[in-house]
Amino acid sequence: MTKKFYITTAIDYVNAEPHIGHAYQKIVADTLARWHRLLDEDVFFVTGTDEHGKKVQRAAENTGKSPKEFVDDVSKKFKDAWTALNINPDRFIRTTDEDHKKVVQEFIKKCDKTGDIYKGEYKGLYCTDCEAYFTEKDAPNFQCPTHKRPLENLKEETYFFKLSKYQKFLLDLYKKNPKFILPKERRNEVINRIKEGLKDLSITRTSFKWGIPFPLDNKHITYVWFEALINYYTATREKGKEKFWPADVHILGKDNTWFHCVYWPAMLKSAGIKLPKTIFNHGFLTFNGEKISKSLGNAISPKTLAEKYSADTIRYFALRQFPFASGEDGDFSEKALIDRHNNELANKLGNLISRVSTLTEKYGLEKTTIKKLKIFPTKRKVEKHLENFEIDKALNEIFAFIDKCNEFVQKQKPWETKDKKVLYELANAIKDFTILLSPFIPGTCEKIAKTFNFKIDIKELNNPIKVSKIKKSDILFKKI
């Protein structure tokens, strides 16, 4: 039986357009999905968009579109951005999808059966922008501290989810499963906050219509967060996909930590559904040293970037530059990107392919046993790093191997000796590292495979490359 691997990203809220921060997360998830697929696992990779709520309803009204037209437009922009970056989810889920609505309603009924949902009243100062209530202490002068607008005094009939009931369950869960919340800095934060006490969660709204009707009372709309989280489960209710639940890893940004690490497991427990194995909370990116924001106008679209550079350059930089596993923030600077593109992709990798393919075209290959350029130590290290989400280190290992190849060419001087065996060893090494590199920069790796006539398949690491006629490769990365 092949191992299954189910990976998800956060689904993006459609009130703003995609930027490089969103892209970073999707690139990482896509790479991990591709890696597990390379290892012959049965992989399911899901990303998508979060489309309900008052903010979206209002954003749509401002543009004169219907909510549905509006979310269709923005959702497509996300989807297109991922295509431009060679990010290929198995499903692009939208919370407006019909199957999602159905699954959410069933989910809520299950929680209700457990006795975890009750009707109550929520009183407070409400900010429509935040879709949240504030206490007078948090909101001096009855103004929203973030939006500086006057708060509405609201008293709403609402349904609650008994989150407080799960306090002990959650703390036990983290204790028993140290990998449930990663990295561990985030875990400690969550634990400390839970220890301050959990309140029940208001999970319905009546002030607007753009959402999933609450199945227990049709005057109510389901609260966006409560509903959106369920998307991960929805995707596995499709026929044939059931086996993928529970998720192996949810990838999300650190601002989503609380919802995913607290609400989500409590909700699943209540509904009697298995819990995901790992929730990975990564850091944020700044862009050219500045925080990414609409008002600063630096929220450059991933698509524009991918057109300016290439999908693989963006992918390589995003994966190599930041210590993903640390959960820390990083800066996406174009200068650093160009640096890595020129030095690592063009000079080291690109030039190696260029020089070896030229030499091979001239002198040909002759089969021999591989003595110097053995891939297995590298493979083991890459495997281990990826298990620990150390994506930057994995890439570093592969490039250390590429350095070894360049040293080998230099030492052996095949242009002088015309030694076909040396060239064979190099071609074989190129096959090997290209296979390992393929989840990171898939487009480039396909080109290399075509030049050297091999298949990108993990089994090919055990098979010496077959001797064939090889033509000089096109330039893979032009210097910037």
Place this chain on the structure above:
RNA sequence: AGCGGGAUGGAGCAGUCUGGAGUGCUCGCGAGGCCCAUAACCUCGAGGUCGGUGGUUCAAAUCCACCUCCCGCUACCA
């Protein structure tokens, strides 16, 4: 103020959790090699009391305490 991050050869970073010769990466500088290749590639070198002080230890960039200085955040948002 609160919270968070940082201080490592000329620049920018890893390394710190899990202590073991100042190790690594990219750039820059100096010398040499190579002439297959994208003016690319390879080798060697100069340059650092790892912010400071004290402590723990056979051993500290790494652990502990205190101090100094920088920078973010407390706007939407992965």
